[in-house]
Structure formats: structure tokens, C-alpha cells
Amino acid sequence: MTDARPLYPLVFIGPMGAGKTRIGRRVAKALDVRFFDTDKMIVAEHGPIPEIFESRGEAVFREFEKEAVATALAERAVVSLGGGAVLHPQTREALTGHTVVLLNATAEAVAARINTSKRPLLKNGTGDWQRIYDERRAIYEELATTTFDTSTEPIERIAGKIATWARGRA
Ligand SMILES: Nc1ncnc2c1ncn2[C@@H]1O[C@H](COP(=O)(O)OP(=O)(O)OP(=O)(O)O)[C@@H](O)[C@H]1O
Ligand SMILES: O=C(O)C1=C[C@@H](O)[C@@H](O)[C@H](O)C1
Numbered sequence: 425m426t427d428a429r430p431l432y433p434l435v436f437i438g439p440m441g442a443g444k445t446r447i448g449r450r451v452a453k454a455l456d457v458r459f460f461d462t463d464k465m466i467v468a469e470h471g472p473i474p475e476i477f478e479s480r481g482e483a484v485f486r487e488f489e490k491e492a493v494a495t496a497l498a499e500r501a502v503v504s505l506g507g508g509a510v511l512h513p514q515t516r517e518a519l520t521g522h523t524v525v526l527l528n529a530t531a532e533a534v535a536a537r538i539n540t541s542k543r544p545l546l547k548n549g550t551g552d553w554q555r556i557y558d559e560r561r562a563i564y565e566e567l568a569t570t571t572f573d574t575s576t577e578p579i580e581r582i583a584g585k586i587a588t589w590a591r592g593r594a
């Protein structure tokens with residue numbers, strides 16, 4: 425069955441450390457389109473994420489994030505969302521009809537990758553990651569139109585596979 429959804433914006437969702445930022449950037453390069461990362465947009469406008477969580481709280485961060493997502497989704501681009509962006513109902517609604525790629529990974533794979541000190545929601549490490557993933561899994565799976573697992577292969581290979589898949593979709 426062919427997918428009638430437009431390819432762009434091509435959106436990456438998924439848990440922290442799954443590779444949305446790194447893989448998204450590579451896929452954008454391979455497809456020769458612009459790349460937006462909503463965490464980076466927020467940092468550029470409002471400052472470091474841990475400081476926003478600390479001084480303004482998660483709810484304010486989620487509002488900034490909703491605005492960044494809305495801006496990015498207006499572009500013909502690859503758009504990587506922050507891991508929790510899908511918690512905002514307006515963001516979930518905004519994703520309707522778009523091509524949404526879920527990047528999944530196991531807790532073991534992520535534990536070997538990420539610096540939890542830079543992620544305000546992971547103060548207690550991998551246990552936090554698993555709990556948050558379990559809480560969000562149903563949302564990710566409902567929104568995704570396609571899923572790739574990033575646990576075992578290098579970034580370049582996964583990005584290459586996704587770019588090939590996207591070219592077949594265009
Ligand atoms: N397939 C992979 N193999 C090995 N390391 C990886 C892989 N994918 C990502 N990484 C590493 O994991 C770390 C986190 O990746 P990245 O920042 O892209 O995740 P993310 O999904 O954007 O997370 P967040 O939701 O926190 O923004 C980086 O150091 C990256 O190099
Ligand atoms: O999964 C999350 O809730 C988060 C993921 C990161 O991308 C950042 O958006 C922030 O650290 C929160």
C-alpha cells in the first residue's frame with residue numbers, strides 16, 4: 425500500500441538518546457533539505473534546557489517546545505523533536521497527517537550513550553529513562569507512521585537506511 429502522506433516535514437520522535445538529533449541531521453543532509461531540532465531552537469531562543477527546567481519549570485518548557493514544533497512543522501524539512509514534545513496535546517494534533525518516524529532504542533543501548541547530567545528528567549539515570557519510556561510508549565507508537573530501531577547499528581548506517589526509505593516514499 426502506498427503512503428499518501430507528504431514526505432515533508434519528515435518528523436522524528438522517540439525517547440531521549442534514541443538518536444533523533446544525530447540521525448535527523450544526517451538524513452536531512454542526505455536528502456538535501458533543511459534540518460530543525462526543536463531542542464536547539466528552544467536553546468537559541470530561551471537558553472540552556474536544564475536552566476529552563478530549573479528556573480521556569482517543565483510546564484513552561486513544554487509551552488516553548490510547542491511553539492518551536494509549530495514553527496518547524498511549517499518547513500519543508502527534516503524536523504527532530506525533543507523526547508517529550510509529544511506530551512503536548514497541540515503537538516500531537518499538529519502531527520496529524522505528517523510523516524512521523526519513531527526512533528526506538530533499548531535502555532541498555534541508551535545507557536551507553538547519553539550524559540544523563542545534561543537531561544533534567546534523567547537525574548537518577550537509566551531507571552528514569554525506562555520509566556519515562558514506558559509512560560510514553562503508547563503515544564509514540566500511536567503517532568508513528570514508521571519505526572526504526574537504533575540500538576545496534578551505527579548512526580551512519582541507520583541514517584542511510586532511513587534516507588533510502590524516504591527516497592522510496594517521495
Ligand atoms: N545508533 C547509535 N549508535 C551509537 N550512538 C548513538 C546512536 N544514535 C545516537 N547515538 C549517540 O547517542 C547520543 C544521543 O543522541 P541524540 O542526541 O541524537 O539523541 P536524541 O534522540 O536527539 O535525544 P533527546 O531526546 O535527548 O534530544 C549522542 O551522543 C549520539 O552520538
Ligand atoms: O524526553 C524529554 O522529556 C526531554 C528530552 C530532551 O530532548 C529535551 O527536550 C529535554 O531534556 C526533555
Ligand SMILES: [Mg+2]
Binds near residue numbers: 444445505
Ligand atoms: Mg535531540
